[in-house]
Amino acid sequence: MANLPISELPLITGNTLDDLVVVVQNGITSKESYKDFLARPTIDGGQVSGAIIVDLSISRWYKFELTGNVQITFTDGRNGETYLFWIYSNGNYSVDGMTYSGGDVFSQLGMLPNPTNNAWNLYQAYTIGNDLILVEHNNFSAI
Numbered sequence: 001m002a003n004l005p006i007s008e009l010p011l012i013t014g015n016t017l018d019d020l021v022v023v024v025q026n027g028i029t030s031k032e033s034y035k036d037f038l039a040r041p042t043i044d045g046g047q048v049s050g051a052i053i054v055d056l057s058i059s060r061w062y063k064f065e066l067t068g069n070v071q072i073t074f075t076d077g078r079n080g081e082t083y084l085f086w087i088y089s090n091g092n093y094s095v096d097g098m099t100y101s102g103g104d105v106f107s108q109l110g111m112l113p114n115p116t117n118n119a120w121n122l123y124q125a126y127t128i129g130n131d132l133i134l135v136e137h138n139n140f141s142a143i
Contacts, residue, residue, distance in 0.1 A: 042086075049093070056083055056127075066093040066115065075101040077127040085123040089115040103130030113138065 042061040045052070049068025057076040063086040064070075072095060077083070087095070094114040098105045113136060115121040120140035126133040 047090075054085070056081070060084065062086070064088070065090055066095075067091075069094050069096050071095075071097040071099075073099045073101065074105075074125070074132055077102055077125075077132060079127050079129060081127050083125040083127075085125065087115055087121045087123065089117050089119065089121065092117055098132075098134065100132040102127070102132070105132045105134055107134040107136065112136070116141070 040059040040061075042063055043059045045054070045062055045064040047065045047067045048070055049066065051071045051073070052064075053073045053075060054062060055075050056078070060081065061084050065088045067090055070093070074083075077100065095112050098107075098112065112134075116139035118141075119138070122137040122140065124135040124137070126135075
């Protein structure tokens with residue numbers, strides 16, 4: 001997932017499903033309804049480790065496979081949105097930290113439990129004001 005320069009970050013406007021969202025990616029400007037923005041597909045971030053940046057203006061659904069410990073920085077969230085992150089830990093890896101460019105990240109008890117090894121883990125994130133509220137659900141395994 002590439003980081004966009006400030007001049008190419010999306011400008012999101014409107015507050016009804018039919019309002020326009022102006023999205024600038026790779027120098028290309030497009031207009032779409034908010035409803036279409038919500039319907040964007042899951043972004044497959046692939047295998048990740050180390051420091052990664054997740055641009056929340058691209059979609060609301062993301063998935064990653066940990067191949068090492070990660071530190072995640074979230075950028076460009078929209079106030080009042082919900083985001084879902086599916087993370088598969090392919091070993092004994094952890095999410096060592098999370099930051100949000102808009103403000104603080106909050107989680108239960110103020111800590112990030114390690115993802116369950118060899119299982120899917122779901123993080124739900126809610127943007128409230130300048131903060132990102134994180135709810136973690138661990139250990140989605142095959143039946």
